[in-house]
Amino acid sequence: xSESISAFQAFPxxxxxxxxxxxxxxxxxxxxxxxxxxxLALLVLVRAIRGLLRVPHTPEQWGxxxxxxxxxxxxxxxxNILGRSSSADIRLNFxxxxxxxxxxxxxxxxxxxxxxxxxxxxTQVNGVQVSQRTPIRVGDTLTxxxxxxxxxxxxxxxxxxxxxxxxEEAPLPMWPSLLWLTLFQLLAALQLAVSAGASVSPSLFLLxxxxxxxxxxxxxxxxxxxxxxxxxxxxxxxxxxxxxxVTASSAPGSVLKQFIAILLGLTALVVLGVWLRDxxxxxxxxxxxxxxxxxxxxxxxxxxxxxTNGVMALRSGEPAPITLSGIVKGQADSPGQLxxxxxxxxxxxxxxxxxxxxxxxxxxxxxxxxxxxTLTREEVATGPVQLLxxxxxxxxQLYEAEIQEIINRDKTTKNLVVQVTDPRLLExxxxxxxxxxxxxxxxxxxxxGAITHVFTEDPTLGYGIFISNMLExxx
Numbered sequence: 011x012s013e014s015i016s017a018f019q020a021f022p023x024x025x026x027x028x029x030x031x032x033x034x035x036x037x038x039x040x041x042x043x044x045x046x047x048x049x050l051a052l053l054v055l056v057r058a059i060r061g062l063l064r065v066p067h068t069p070e071q072w073g074x075x076x077x078x079x080x081x082x083x084x085x086x087x088x089x090n091i092l093g094r095s096s097s098a099d100i101r102l103n104f105x106x107x108x109x110x111x112x113x114x115x116x117x118x119x120x121x122x123x124x125x126x127x128x129x130x131x132x133t134q135v136n137g138v139q140v141s142q143r144t145p146i147r148v149g150d151t152l153t154x155x156x157x158x159x160x161x162x163x164x165x166x167x168x169x170x171x172x173x174x175x176x177x178e179e180a181p182l183p184m185w186p187s188l189l190w191l192t193l194f195q196l197l198a199a200l201q202l203a204v205s206a207g208a209s210v211s212p213s214l215f216l217l218x219x220x221x222x223x224x225x226x227x228x229x230x231x232x233x234x235x236x237x238x239x240x241x242x243x244x245x246x247x248x249x250x251x252x253x254x255x256v257t258a259s260s261a262p263g264s265v266l267k268q269f270i271a272i273l274l275g276l277t278a279l280v281v282l283g284v285w286l287r288d289x290x291x292x293x294x295x296x297x298x299x300x301x302x303x304x305x306x307x308x309x310x311x312x313x314x315x316x317x318t319n320g321v322m323a324l325r326s327g328e329p330a331p332i333t334l335s336g337i338v339k340g341q342a343d344s345p346g347q348l349x350x351x352x353x354x355x356x357x358x359x360x361x362x363x364x365x366x367x368x369x370x371x372x373x374x375x376x377x378x379x380x381x382x383x384t385l386t387r388e389e390v391a392t393g394p395v396q397l398l399x400x401x402x403x404x405x406x407q408l409y410e411a412e413i414q415e416i417i418n419r420d421k422t423t424k425n426l427v428v429q430v431t432d433p434r435l436l437e438x439x440x441x442x443x444x445x446x447x448x449x450x451x452x453x454x455x456x457x458x459g460a461i462t463h464v465f466t467e468d469p470t471l472g473y474g475i476f477i478s479n480m481l482e483x484x485x
Contacts, residue, residue, distance in 0.1 A: 040204060043197050050194040054187045054248050061182040061241040072116060075100065075152065076160035083159075090114040091127075091467045092154055097342035099467045106131045106155035110468060113427075114146070117418070122146050122161070125415055125427065127471075131155030142392075143417045143427075184240040188229060191248055192222045198255045205259065217254050220269060221247070228276065293332055293350050295400070295448035297368065297460045297480060299377050305484055306359070306377075308448040309368045310460035310475045311423060327361035329371060334402055340440035340469030348401070348445030366422050367475065367483030368448065368460075384457045387425070387476040392416060395428070395458060398450040401438060408452070409435040413474070422483075426451070426459055426474035441469035451477075 074082040083100050090099040095109040102111070108129035115123045124146045126133040133140040134153035146152060152159045199218035225247045229240060250272045257268040299306040306329075332350045340346030359373035392415060396408045409432035418425050428451065430441045439446075442464040449461040457477045465471040 040201070043201050046197060047194070050190050050197075051248070053190045054194065054244065057182060057187045058184070058241040058244045058248075061184065061239065073122075073148065073161065073163050076162050078158055082162070085114065087467065088116040089465050089467055091465070093127075097467070102154060102157060102159075104155060104157050107157060108155065111154050112140075112152075113465075113471070114152075123417070124152060127414070129155060143415045182241075184229070184244050187244045188225065188240075188247075191225070191244065191251065194248075195222050195251050198251065202255065202258050217251070217258055217265070221251060221254060221272070224273065224276065293348055293445040294369070295446060295450075295460075296329075296377065297448045297450055298457060298477070299373065299379070300484070301376055301381075303484075304372050304376075305362070305370060306373055307368045307370050307480050307484065310448045310462040310480060311368060312364050312366045327364075327369075327371075328357040329359050329361065329373070331356070331358060334400065337401060337439055338443065339438070340443045340464065342467055342469070345464050345466060346440055346443035346469060348443060350445075363483075363485045365483045367480045370483070370485050382452070382455065382457050384477050384481065385453060387419060387478045389456075390416065390426070390453065390458045390476060393453075396452045397428075397430070397432075397435070397446075397461065398452060399435065399446055411451070413451075413453070413458075414471075422479055423462060423475050424473040425476045425479065428461065428472050428474045430470050430472075436470065439469075442472035443469065 071084050071086045072088075073085045075085065076082045083102075085100065087099050091110055091113055092098060092100045092102060092107075093109050093111040094102060094104065094107045098110065100114070108127070108131060110127050111129040111131070112127055112133045113125045115125065117123065122145070123143050124133060124135060124140055125143050126140045132155070134151075135144050135146050136150050137153070138144075146161055148161055148163050150161050152161055195218045202217070228243070232240070254265065254268055254272065258265050294309045296306055296308045297310060308329075334348055334350040336349040338346045338349065357374075359371050361369060361371040363370045390413070392413045395411050395413055397411050398406045399409055400406045409430070411428055411430050411432065413426050414429050415427040416425065417427060428442075430436060435441070442461060444464070446461050447463070450457055451459040451461065451474055459474045459477045460480065461472055462475050463473040465473075
């Protein structure tokens, strides 16, 4: 170890001696870097800024519907409302087509399904009337209000063109900028050594290779975790390079302090990012409470990672009381939400699990309410239901709705297609909004399920989950 320290201390002296003896080489190097520094800086910053301005705008496209008179309509959503309304995802301007005529849905396996939305003109697949959720395949004829639409895939040329456009809009890789920045850091360290001459300080080794090592370690670690887009970090490392270089030239004795400050800032950024990612709070609805076990369930779906879409593991958490303060009414392509705030810092209980079927936990006190029976998934039927929803300080109220269709009967989630029909709820919220996830669905006075998701294209429609699936997910 002592030999390594001695070599570390001796190298700056040897470098200083060499620089003193080769003044001509030093002059040529100084003249060269005067041009290289601004070029490298522009390369780094321009690429980073281009990446920040590169906003994707080309939607995914899953297929198309061929019109009878020629032409086609793109299918670019997983959930598509077909109709004459201007708010429909696929607008069919025919007098025989209802305003919201049918829904064309894609499931997780890539299969497509069509559902009639109570239209007057009816919906058919290959001439067969559709009354419930019906599969539709490429090449099938979808008849909407007497209008024949051929369900077609994208042509090879269209698919390639779309792929090229989306590729052009993909985030720019930042590793070229990091390579240029690494070269900038190397040249900056050498220039400082040239300027110092025989009095070169060992602190220059913090500028190179110290800072590049930290920079590349950070980049490779986050890339391994699946992160994309390092534009802001690249700019931050560039500015850190300048600050370290200025400190090394004006106050060499403070370089170590400046380097430590950079490390502390980077550490704080990482810690804050992890905290923001892993810590969250939001508004949801309690679905049921089992007095026999003291366990409650809510949301009807798990809290998922925004990048992987997988259900996040729960380390700890607690339910808290909420005071609702307002409502953002839902509209087509603009989901509404219930607004509120935590009315007390006091915990109501403990969260035990975050699962695909909802969040589960225990409560310190049993909530107010009445005991109700539950329905099995086989007992749930299409037809009128009631939603138990809280919109203000008056507490939960019953609102009329209808189970239009039972889908994915054998799957864990998204078992029901529910439509809000109560004019009171439609007037206040526009239908289903964020914060209503977990709202109980009652059929004939028994608990049938819970609301889970809203149809982005039509807030009056949403998905529900069987209550039996939520019960089976209890810890």
